[in-house]
Amino acid sequence: MKTQIEQLRDEHRAAERLARSGLTPSRAGLFTGPPGVGKTLAARWLASELRLPLLVLDLSSVMSSYLGRTGGNIRKVLDYAKSSPSVLLLDELDTVAKRRDDAAEVGELKRLVTVLLQEIDDWPATSLLLAATNHGDLLDPAVWRRFDVVVNFPLPGPVELEEALRHYCGDEPLEGIGFLVRVLTGSSFADAERLVMSGRRRAALTGERLFEVLLQLGHDRLRHLDQAERLHIALDLVHDGELSQRRASELTGVSRDTIRRHQRERQPD
Structure with missing residues (x-):
């Protein structure tokens, strides 16, 4: 876990060196694990180490009662985060990025997954997108594939x-x-x-x-x-x-x- 987080930092610190080899830093990292194990703290540490502002979006708080507005809300926040180098943490990812084969979810919520996938695909290498979830089992399989790095935060020993x-x-x-x-x-x-x-x-x-x-x-x-x-x-x-x-x-x-x-x-x- 520590090694993966430090590599995320090192990649973004050495973006020019990677570019000389035709590579870019990892753009997106997914933090999974139970509540209270350090996922948000790790995001703060990365932002501090990279000397970038940390933006935190609690996805559970942007779930509009009018679901059609939520996709637009997410796009606005991500567009703002992409406008200048930053570290963006999408907290409670499972609120939005649920499995699209879940029959209990309405069609609009499933379309939100598509919106989120598109935004992750378009994320610039100059910034770092992080997402945190307490319930990785709820995530759509396509969401897992969008993240360059997946870090599991277990309960402490x-x-x-x-x-x-x-x-x-x-x-x-x-x-x-x-x-x-x-x-x-x-x-x-x-x-x-x-x-x-x-x-x-x-x-x-x-x-x-x-x-x-x-x-x-x-x-x-x-x-x-x-x-x-x-x-x-x-x-x-x-x-x-x-x-x-x-x-x-x-x-x-x-x-x-x-x-x-x-x-x-x-x-x-």
Whole structure:
């Protein structure tokens, strides 16, 4: 993912070098993945690196109640973006570019796909067109083929979540961060940021240390898990040396006796 995004930047920075070889930079990139995983942030980073203005069009917001107007609205925005070098992000692409074989969609909406395809085909190499979708499976197959680069943004793993938490918390001491990482397993970067911001607000109101508040918020998030899942988290935290049995018990709601017994069972004979 990082390599693909950096290549988009490098191609546009070296457009003249590519031209000497009869090539042009990639004109269009498609970002796919669940909400909150960095698609919009990546577009902002590219615009900053290329020193170009970032234009963002939320396609869900231009869907007129009179569908016939939407095609014209999209053309006007894209014509404006093409008038000078820029990075244009089409957000919520699946709102417009749905499969044209979907019987549930009206004919006018299907014609919008054709309008969008024509605009992508005419996109100048001096600008970068990006599109983002949370639902790649809804896109018309012809839309996929129009993009030079497709970048999939997966949910962050443990390493990425820990890096994000450390970034959002700044200089705050983060003992026991492994607990929060496990609590956030399967979550997005946006989820991690919301957790930290909620903790910051509570800490500002109560005067508590931020990380103590975050640990309590993590404890609250575990309530929906069953006993077996909470026990698994507790055992991992104790085994990895992240937390003592007592602290793991407090945060997961699993008794120390249960943790101790299952820990002995884990140990090899």
